Amino acid sequence: MTRKIFIERILRQIYNGQPTDDSSITFNQVNQWLNDAIGLAVKKNYTDGIQMDGIAYVNNSFYTTYTNLDISAETVDNVTYSVELPQIPFALGKNEGVATLQFVGDKKTSQTAIPLSMNQVAYIDNMRPIQNKILYWIEGKNIYAKSSIPLTSYKATLRMISGGDSGDLASTLIIPDDYIPLIVEYIKGQLAFERSRPIDASNDGVDNIN
């Protein structure tokens, strides 16, 4: 199911049929709420895993592979590189938002890099470099990698939890069907709230106090 189809479904429900030309809730607006809802679904899947299996995990169906991401050299030293992520990874566990990271170039692919939690970053800074290993940690919308091999001529490939390409409504919404109802309920709640608010229809210079 593409994002646009999902959004159309939501709009049909909110507007009880086809939205009119003067409907105020737009595709892009629902798409914004959809990003939040995906986070909700992922978190629910994470807690479902704990509750049902006793193990914290996120199902593979939520993961997406991103390829060909640019790598930049950081100026703090000669061994740190950064990759800008398509979105801030979901805050699951210590760093489960991104599952794997590899570097690709010259028709070769590196071994998967080793993830660090934030505390481990401090330990690593006080240790000798590990030969032939690339270490990385997530920080906001970036991944930072430590490597003694210059990485800027390579491209990054990574797997992370994501609903897909939020900027392309024609892209597939990467959410398994069993979590779609959760998303629907969340978005319906937000949009129904918006629809229920009084509209300041008078152009009188006074804000609507309702």
Add this chain to the structure above:
Amino acid sequence: MNINDMYQICQYAINKAQNGYLTPSQFNLLANQAQTSYQDYLLGEFQQYQYGRPQARVNYSQNSDTRQRLTPFILLATLDPDADGLIDYPTDTITKDGVDYEVKYLQTDSMLTEDFDRIRFVQQDSLYSYLKSEIDPIVTNSIYLLKETGFQFYPNTTDNDVTLSNIKLTYVVSAPTMTWAYTLDGNGRAVFAPTQTGVGVTPTTGTAEPLWYDVDKLEIIARILKLVGVSLQAGQVEQYANMVTTQGQ
């Protein structure tokens, strides 16, 4: 039913109620007032709007029946705004039975881009919100405002470096003026002039038929008679109309 039938029905009803004589000029005056009133009613009189339920009791876009009655006056235009996004309201000509009727824009029906994306009317005091929006910037969410002489579109070339063209507008036009034209016979009595024009015909432009469907002409007759002071139900008017049409007055 033509305009002569309408005039005769009015005369008949007024004479029958012994309320005097309706002259042709009075009929023309009242008929156009009546059709304007009726069109306003179909479009949705704004005094019927209520807070919290912002739709008129009768509103042209709300149901197919009301809309059907207005279809003779719903036209399509293609708009190409200028660099500032401005374009005048359209004018057009409706041709019926070989006669051209000049018509003017009255109300927008729908406004779409050439790719069938909507262009939304916005309130003037919401304009800033649309212009500043990050979620739906106006380049992906076209809007228009209503100005004195035409539409103002956003985005436009000057403000946004985006040019809207081939905008598909469907719109309602004002019902053109209807006229019962006549010549004078030897006794100085007015005789209907269905096709004649020029000297000897009053007015010299000749007869202009109403473009409404017959059922709506009856509604207009009822409004004429209300203006005159004769109150009739549409059903009675319909009987008069049938009688006049089939048997003559």
